[in-house]
Amino acid sequence: MAKVTSKWVCQECGHASLSYIGKCPECNSWGSLIEEISRKKSASQNLSSETENSFSLISNIDHSNIERIKSFDKEFDSVLGGGFVIGSLILLSGEPGIGKSTILLQAANHLSRNLKVAYVTAEESIYQVKLRAQRLNLQDKNLLLLAENNLEIILDLIEKEKPDFLIIDSIQAIYHPELESTAGNVSQVRECANKLLRLAKDKNITTILVGHVNKEGLIAGPKVLEHIVDTVLYFEGEKFHNFRILRATKNRFGSSDEIAVFEMKETGLKIILNPSFLFMSQNKDSVPGSTYSALVEGSKTIIAEIQALVGGTSYTTPRRVANGLDYNRVLQIIAILERRVGFNFSKHDLFVNLVGGLSSYEPALDLSIAMSIVSCKQDVIPIKKTVYIGEIGLTGEIREVNQIENRIKECIKLGFERIVIPYNTEISSNRFKEIEIIQGKKVLDAIRSSLTTAQKNLATP
Ligand SMILES: Nc1ncnc2c1ncn2[C@@H]1O[C@H](COP(=O)(O)OP(=O)(O)O)[C@@H](O)[C@H]1O
Ligand SMILES: [Mg+2]
Structure with missing residues (x-):
């Protein structure tokens, strides 16, 4: 049987301590440590499956064959360094209401023309997603929708369906039942992200996780989430203005200073090629x-x-x-x-x-x-x-x-x-x-x- 362990984890930075302390020694936040009981070992030690177990000569390595999936827009692709790298794990972060679900539904809809795309909505019902798709005038019929919060069920269904592309909206709303802590807290976010990383790498499923940022502008949950994923995209803008900027703040497969500017319209996000205006x-x-x-x-x-x-x-x-x-x-x-x-x-x-x-x-x-x-x-x-x-x-x-x-x-x-x-x-x-x-x-x-x-x-x- 799995061993039950208890630790105190800082909800701001993810620092773990074996006993309660009032002030986190890592990020100096007060009262941010919460006890977490876990029956599972962290999966983070087992992440080396992507590395090969022999050295390669640099001259023999051909990076031009990295396969990429093009999104619905060239500008979006350029932020990613030329499109989604197959089997990569991407975090799309941004404040609530900024348009993360909207842009991903547009992308998912477009990609579903040629690929099997699964969109897991853990925050809304499938009817809400359908309504949004109607408002955005998205006509394609092949997109697979699932409203589910339990990661075990999600993983089972993914094993069965074997999609090429997976969207989890959002990482803070899903939980793994093996952990006793609630959805959204540090250990859940980290564990779920690690499991999805294994899935992305083992089955070559390109996966996007939606992550909300808190009011300080940090991705809610541990900083380790940013370390786990290959690419961190940040979607930003002002609630009272209708433009949005998509930028990569981390990219293992391209530069991280590219941006794309969109305008939020009733019919969705439209790319702006001349943002100066x-x-x-x-x-x-x-x-x-x-x-x-x-x-x-x-x-x-x-x-x-x-x-x-x-x-x-x-x-x-x-x-x-x-x-x-x-x-x-x-x-x-x-x-x-x-x-x-x-x-x-x-x-x-x-x-x-x-x-x-x-x-x-x-x-x-x-x-x-x-x-x-x-x-x-x-x-x-x-x-x-x-x-x-x-x-x-x-x-x-x-x-x-x-x-x-x-x-x-x-x-x-x-x-x-x-x-x-x-x-x-x-x-x-x-x-x-x-x-x-x-x-x-x-x-x-x-x-x-x-x-x-x-x-x-x-x-x-
Ligand atoms: N009927 C509508 N007409 C125009 N814009 C809308 C409409 N409904 C929602 N929006 C826009 O979509 C935003 C919500 O987008 P959403 O993708 O749900 O955000 P997120 O997933 O980041 O929380 C709203 O803030 C608003 O700007
Ligand atoms: Mg949303």
């Missing part, structure tokens, strides 16, 4: 406090608008708010503008926003943030059709950024007429014919050149 406000004319920058996400360059609002404060300590931007960087830029340029914001509340609900912590946005703040403070319209790219150093110097050519190309593509970039950036001479390029050494230079020109552009309301 999403993040620019509807303002046709320039207004004080708004400038553009170019940010890079994987192989994509997105032109994004940065808006700033500077107003008098009624507090002793003025407010600083940064939406979608690095709060500390914004504070640093304010300090640089005060110390190196001579502005004084001590009596002003300051709000800075990356338009459209996008988030980016790229230092290349510094110059645009500074220009938006200055333009609002001075109530001056910045020069029209201009993009500001550059990191600002503590001495006020504009520093080089990576992938400048890609950023410039995107500006040209979207019809911008001028870019302000760091002074010593090397760019191909052709670019100077396509767009006016202003190279600034100090943030003060950029402000002076932009605002002097901007003064001439002051609109009469």
Whole structure:
């Protein structure tokens, strides 16, 4: 008979202890350890079945024959590194309501044209899934649906059906009856994921697990879940905006910095090939406090608008708010503008926003943030059709950024007429014919050149 063991497991990080302790020594959370009684040994020691038991000469290894399954969209495939690798285990994580079930139903429906696809819904009934499929106008009839939480039953049925592709929605809602803990807790999530990993590798079933993230943005359950799977996809966006970004945060079979941008519509997720349009406000004319920058996400360059609002404060300590931007960087830029340029914001509340609900912590946005703040403070319209790219150093110097050519190309593509970039950036001479390029050494230079020109552009309301 299986041995009954008891251990205390941290619900935040998965650290296990033989006795109760108030504070987890691993992640320092208080009161997060819960007793778990288990009759099973962890299966994690037996995961080496995929490795061969002899050495191979590197020259004899041919990786070009890794078989991949194409999803319903090229952009989705590029996030995966070219499609789903057959027999791989993928975790799709994201906040509840972000669209994980929607995108997977779309993918499952598409894949079911050529493959046997099983979709196990542990959170909804098969009728709810059918209703969603109807709303999304998914017509294909071959998709296999199962509403079940018990992993033993799921595994039995998978053995019988032998699908090529399996979706488990979600890993937190299934349980293995051999463990006494409830679905969603650390040992269940880990055990179920390990069992599904064995299934994926032994039977060559490409498997996607849906994983919810908690409010801190971490995948609920142990960090080990991320270590178990081959690929971690993160589906993100703002509830109040309809765009969604799919990114790989870990990928054993490709790069992990590629993104795909989707729009959530009534009929499902639609790919957006030119995401820049999403993040620019509807303002046709320039207004004080708004400038553009170019940010890079994987192989994509997105032109994004940065808006700033500077107003008098009624507090002793003025407010600083940064939406979608690095709060500390914004504070640093304010300090640089005060110390190196001579502005004084001590009596002003300051709000800075990356338009459209996008988030980016790229230092290349510094110059645009500074220009938006200055333009609002001075109530001056910045020069029209201009993009500001550059990191600002503590001495006020504009520093080089990576992938400048890609950023410039995107500006040209979207019809911008001028870019302000760091002074010593090397760019191909052709670019100077396509767009006016202003190279600034100090943030003060950029402000002076932009605002002097901007003064001439002051609109009469
Ligand atoms: N009738 C509808 N019209 C448009 N969008 C809808 C409709 N019903 C649901 N949605 C969108 O689908 C989202 C829920 O998607 P879902 O795939 O269930 O999320 P998840 O599986 O990540 O929890 C909602 O937040 C909403 O944006
Ligand atoms: Mg769901």
